[in-house]
Amino acid sequence: MRSRWNSAWLLLLALKAFGLKEGDPDASMGLHCYQMVPNHFMNCSWISRAPPSVNITYVFYYQSLKYHRGQTRTAKPQSERNWLVIERSKLTQGEIYSVWLEAHSATGTTTSDKLNFNLDDIVKPPPPDLDLGELQSSEVTVKWSNPTWSESLGHQPLIYALRYKTSKDHDWTYLNMDSVYEESHDLEDLKPFTSYEVQARCIPHQSGSWSEWSSSHTFVTLEAAPQGQVDVWRRIGGSETREQILLLWKALGPEAAQGTIINYEVSFRDSRQNSVKHKMCLCCNTTLPHTANYVWLSAHNSVSKTQPANLSLEQTDLPGPQEVMVQVAQGLGFNVTWKSMASPLGVQPQEYVVEWSEELFRNKLNWTRRPSGSSSALLQGNFTPKIPYLVHVYALYAEGSSASVAVRAYFQEEVPSGSPKALQVRSISSTASVISWEEIPLASRNGHVTHYTIYLQDSTSRTLKTYGPIGATERSYYLSGLNPGIQYLLWMTGSTSAGEGVRSTLHHFHIPDSHWQFVLIILLVLGLLVILALIVVFVKRNWFFSFCRKVLPQWCWEKIPDPEHSGVVLKINDQTTVPDMDALSKTKAIEEPIIVEIKEPAPPEPAPPITINISGYEKRFMPTLEELQKLT
Numbered sequence: 001m002r003s004r005w006n007s008a009w010l011l012l013l014a015l016k017a018f019g020l021k022e023g024d025p026d027a028s029m030g031l032h033c034y035q036m037v038p039n040h041f042m043n044c045s046w047i048s049r050a051p052p053s054v055n056i057t058y059v060f061y062y063q064s065l066k067y068h069r070g071q072t073r074t075a076k077p078q079s080e081r082n083w084l085v086i087e088r089s090k091l092t093q094g095e096i097y098s099v100w101l102e103a104h105s106a107t108g109t110t111t112s113d114k115l116n117f118n119l120d121d122i123v124k125p126p127p128p129d130l131d132l133g134e135l136q137s138s139e140v141t142v143k144w145s146n147p148t149w150s151e152s153l154g155h156q157p158l159i160y161a162l163r164y165k166t167s168k169d170h171d172w173t174y175l176n177m178d179s180v181y182e183e184s185h186d187l188e189d190l191k192p193f194t195s196y197e198v199q200a201r202c203i204p205h206q207s208g209s210w211s212e213w214s215s216s217h218t219f220v221t222l223e224a225a226p227q228g229q230v231d232v233w234r235r236i237g238g239s240e241t242r243e244q245i246l247l248l249w250k251a252l253g254p255e256a257a258q259g260t261i262i263n264y265e266v267s268f269r270d271s272r273q274n275s276v277k278h279k280m281c282l283c284c285n286t287t288l289p290h291t292a293n294y295v296w297l298s299a300h301n302s303v304s305k306t307q308p309a310n311l312s313l314e315q316t317d318l319p320g321p322q323e324v325m326v327q328v329a330q331g332l333g334f335n336v337t338w339k340s341m342a343s344p345l346g347v348q349p350q351e352y353v354v355e356w357s358e359e360l361f362r363n364k365l366n367w368t369r370r371p372s373g374s375s376s377a378l379l380q381g382n383f384t385p386k387i388p389y390l391v392h393v394y395a396l397y398a399e400g401s402s403a404s405v406a407v408r409a410y411f412q413e414e415v416p417s418g419s420p421k422a423l424q425v426r427s428i429s430s431t432a433s434v435i436s437w438e439e440i441p442l443a444s445r446n447g448h449v450t451h452y453t454i455y456l457q458d459s460t461s462r463t464l465k466t467y468g469p470i471g472a473t474e475r476s477y478y479l480s481g482l483n484p485g486i487q488y489l490l491w492m493t494g495s496t497s498a499g500e501g502v503r504s505t506l507h508h509f510h511i512p513d514s515h516w517q518f519v520l521i522i523l524l525v526l527g528l529l530v531i532l533a534l535i536v537v538f539v540k541r542n543w544f545f546s547f548c549r550k551v552l553p554q555w556c557w558e559k560i561p562d563p564e565h566s567g568v569v570l571k572i573n574d575q576t577t578v579p580d581m582d583a584l585s586k587t588k589a590i591e592e593p594i595i596v597e598i599k600e601p602a603p604p605e606p607a608p609p610i611t612i613n614i615s616g617y618e619k620r621f622m623p624t625l626e627e628l629q630k631l632t
Contacts, residue, residue: 029112031101034124034209037155038148042091042119045083046101046112057104060084065116066096093119121207125149125158127214128200133184137192137224137258142217143184144200156204162187167195167218192224192258223259225304226252230264232297232309233353233367245288245313248365252299252306259301267308268292288313312400318343320402321352321393326409334379334409338393348372349395354379359388359408360443385412386446410447416501418444420452420492425509430484433511436476440494440501447496448472454479455503459487469495482511 030047050056063072077084091097097119101112126148133141142162149155162185163172175185190196197216203209232249252261267278272291279286288295296308319341329335336354352370354377370377383389389411393404420437427433440449451469454477458465470477472494482488490507493500537544 029101029103031099031112031115033099033115033117034122035119037123037125040088040091040093042086042122043083044086044099048082050103050105054105058082059102059104060099061102062086062097062099064092064095065098066094067092068095091119095119122209123156123204123207124209125155125202125204125211127211128160128202130198130200130214130217132217132219135219135222137222138190139186139188140190140196140219140221141184141186142198142200144214145183146202149202156206156208158202159205160200160202161210162198162200163213164196164198166191167197172199190221191255192221193254193260195220223301223303226257226259226261226299226301226306228252228256229307229309230297230299231367231369232295232311233355233365234295234311234313235365236313243290245290245292246285247288247295247297248285249283249297249309251283256306257299257301259303261299261301263300265298265300265305267296268313269294312396312398314400316397316400316402318347318395318397318399318402320395321404324391324393324404324407326391326407328409328411329378332378333381333383334389334391334411335376336379336391336393337376338404339375340395347397349397351396352377353394353396353401355392355394356389356409358384359390362390383411386410386414388442388445408448413447413496413498415499416440416445416447416449416494416496418494419502419504420494421504423490423492423504423507425490425507427509427511430511431482432478432480433482433509434476434478435490437492437504438475445494445496446501447498449494449496451495453493453495453500455491455493457489458483459489484511486511 029049031044032046033042033044035042044060046058048056058077060075060077061072062075063070073090075084075086095118096116098114098116100114103110125146128144128146131143131145133143135141144160146158149158162175164187165172187196187198195218197218199213199216201211201213203211230249230252232247235246235248247266249264251257261283263280263282264284265278266281266286266288267276268288269276270289270291271293293314294310294312296310298305298308321338322341324336324338327335327337334356338352340349349372351372352374353367354370355365355367356379357365366379366381368377368379379391387410389409391407391409394401418440420440422436422438424436425433426436435454437452449472451472452474453466453468454470456465456467456479457463467477467479487508487510490509492504493502495501
């Protein structure tokens with residue numbers, strides 16, 4: 001019983017929501033009928049507005065108004081269906097019928113408005129069958145037929161409607177009925193090498209209902225010659241060897257390619273050989289020798305090729321863009337602005353190229369072009385937070401290009417994940433020290449470093465002092481007001497616009513007591529005195545040696561002779577040397593003796609004695625005559 005009351009309550013809520021009352025007829029309940037061809041069944045459908053949990057029974061009434069006036073028949077659809085089919089055997093062709101619908105529930109009965117029609121007026125033909133005729137790059141002929149519909153069977157002539165769209169679009173393009181012939185129609189102004197879908201439907205000429213749209217017929221138009229020019233750029237030294245130029249270009253879009261791009265033709269002028277060379281490449285880069293100074297590039301499909309795009313590879317001394325600024329455009333990318341400098345010769349750039357790439361991984365280069373006279377560009381792409389990007393702006397002249405200074409930019413900054421490296425402390429007095437460090441590694445900055453902060457803690461009182469902000473370009477800092485003989489604990493952090501980063505490793509250092517300064521001063525004074533004394537001795541060395549002979553004993557500065565190396569002994573040896581007997585034995589033997597008269601020469605006069613001037617002091621050290629004879 002409770003379930004029945006719940007169903008009744010839900011039905012009353014539904015009726016109230018749609019402005020209906022018990023026993024009141026609905027505006028129509030969306031009741032609609034048509035007669036199908038070729039079986040001539042009548043199909044009727046309606047809109048069910050009651051919630052699914054409400055049990056409703058529908059009864060369909062159809063009454064004859066012409067041949068069998070007053071005859072009323074009923075039909076019930078299957079449960080949970082909002083449509084039914086009346087067979088041909090229960091209908092009379094040419095009859096005028098009045099149909100309505102009753103909805104029975106626990107709360108009462110709801111009746112729809114009556115719908116009056118002639119069966120000939122609700123005929124709904126089947127959708128036509130489509131076929132394609134001649135297919136071209138921008139035009140195609142669509143043909144259709146309807147085998148189940150024929151005027152010979154008494155059917156009315158049909159009027160057709162077409163609609164078509166590209167396969168990737170959602171909106172259809174409809175053709176007026178007046179422009180559609182009965183058998184075919186030419187679709188014009190189509191895009192080359194594009195996939196299209198086309199559908200058709202029909203309606204009897206005098207009365208009846210539109211058929212359903214036919215199933216989509218898909219086709220692809222033929223290729224056409226590619227349009228436009230290839231967007232070409234270069235990177236100097238971007239290849240594996242720095243002696244080459246990396247030539248880059250962007251693939252043509254589908255609308256410009258108008259077909260499948262088979263390859264790209266690259267032509268370049270070699271300045272060393274003064275000749276033009278050609279090569280065929282796939283998309284979208286190739287290497288050129290460093291002697292190439294001009295390049296042309298064309299894209300080929302099966303029909304033709306694009307007009308060649310040209311690029312000068314030389315650098316020019318003409319002024320490049322100045323004051324380049326990069327700002328983040330939220331949700332879009334980077335907004336780059338610059339100022340152009342006037343050339344002394346009045347030459348204006350032909351265009352500008354804005355180039356950007358990841359600074360850490362420069363394997364992918366992006367660029368966009370701006371016409372002459374521009375001063376800004378919007379860089380759009382999939383930019384990653386925390387990653388540094390390098391942006392260059394090039395002014396392109398007929399003679400070559402001139403680049404701006406590189407600008408680093410972050411799409412979204414975060415706090416640094418690294419800290420300053422290689423902290424060093426150098427004491428310069430008993431109360432002051434100099435702190436030096438190296439900057440945060442680029443991969444860990446996560447943004448533009450705005451400043452550094454030094455934290456200093458006294459190991460005795462545990463007092464923490466903060467020094468900063470310190471400029472991002474500084475690499476040292478002067479700490480004053482320190483206490484001698486105290487151990488300190490120091491660390492640093494770097495900050496970006498997103499906040500302060502992680503702290504560095506802890507660094508311990510000690511401030512020495514003040515008495516060490518006096519020791520150092522004394523050592524420095526003594527060292528200076530020694531150096532000064534050595535200088536004086538070197539300058540006055542003759543006076544110094546003379547003074548030493550006067551002051552020191554004689555044996556301290558006079559030289560003691562060496563008998564073995566004495567000059568007198570060597571001279572005596574030279575005069576008393578006799579021939580070696582072994583030399584005589586080496587003379588050639590005489591085969592026959594020769595008698596020679598030998599006269600004994602007179603004895604030689606004795607050699608004059610050698611006069612040796614020897615001082616009295618040396619006599620004590622000179623050898624005797626017997627000792628000299630033994631030596632010889």
